Amino acid sequence: MTSHRTLVRRTALATTAGLAALILAACSDGGDHNMGSMGTDSTPSATAPAKAEDEDHNDADISFSKEMIQHHRQAIEMAGLADSRASSKEIKDLATKIKGAQDPEIRTMSGRLTAWGEEIPADMSGMGHGMSSSATGMMSDDDMAKLEKASGAEFDKMFLEMMVKHHEGAVDMANTEKSKGSYGPAVELANDVVTAQTAEIEQMNKMLDES
CATH class of the missing domain: 1.20.5 (Single alpha-helices involved in coiled-coils or other helix-helix interfaces)
Incomplete structure (x- = not known):
């Protein structure tokens, strides 16, 4: 037992x-299986990818933005005179189009300058002072004074002649940015300026021929 x-x-x-x-x-x-799972979750492939850094910009991008802001401001000032002085509805419509396109571009370029740590040019438009800009195609104080005093058909002709010159200056500036700039969005804006303002130059020259 x-x-x-x-x-x-x-x-x-x-x-x-x-x-x-x-x-x-x-x-x-x-236990080994659980630890393996933790290791997999913590690998870089499981995390969100880092955002790419903004493209580099150069002196050409800065100059283009500063000068085009001043250039656009004067174009908007000129366009603003058309509301009460132009006799042609076509010119008034063109002036409205110019203001509608260039005001947002000023805000865009101002934002870029701020992001780059650059100063936004002081707004001297409508103050009877020079625009303090080396931008091509800018009107002088005398030019702006003459435009302000004109009205009717005289204003229409003067506005078209001045705005053609103004636009040609903007196109030259934009082409310089396209060839020398390095910041992609600024170069794209320059391309848009060339396209839009070249078409408006053709439109205004046609209006001058018909007047």
């Missing part, structure tokens, strides 16, 4: 030990 009980006890202990070994092995496999 004693031998039989001893045998049963040994069998039970062996079975218990075997079960314990199986449980430990299972726990060990599960």
Whole structure:
């Protein structure tokens, strides 16, 4: 009887030990699996990619933005005179189009200058002072005074002649930016200026021919 009980006890202990070994092995496999999952989640591929840095800009981009802001301001000032002085509805419509296109571009270029740590040119338009700009095609104080005094057909002709010259200056500036600028969005804006203002020059020259 004693031998039989001893045998049963040994069998039970062996079975218990075997079960314990199986449980430990299972726990060990599960732990390794969980750690592996944590490692995968923390890899760079699981994180959001870093944003690309803005493109570099150069002196040409800065000069273009500063000078074109002043240039646009004067064009808007000239266009504003058409509301009360022009006799042609076509000229009034063109003036409205010019203001609608160039005002947002001024805001865009001003934002870029601020982001680059550059000063935005002071707004001297409508103050009877020179625009303090080397931009080509700009009207002098005398030119602006003559335009302000004109009205009717005289204003129409003077406005078209001056705005053609003004636009030609803007196109020259934009072409310089296209060839020398390095900041993509500024070059794209320059391209838009060339396209839009070249078309308006053709329109205004046609209006002059018909007047």
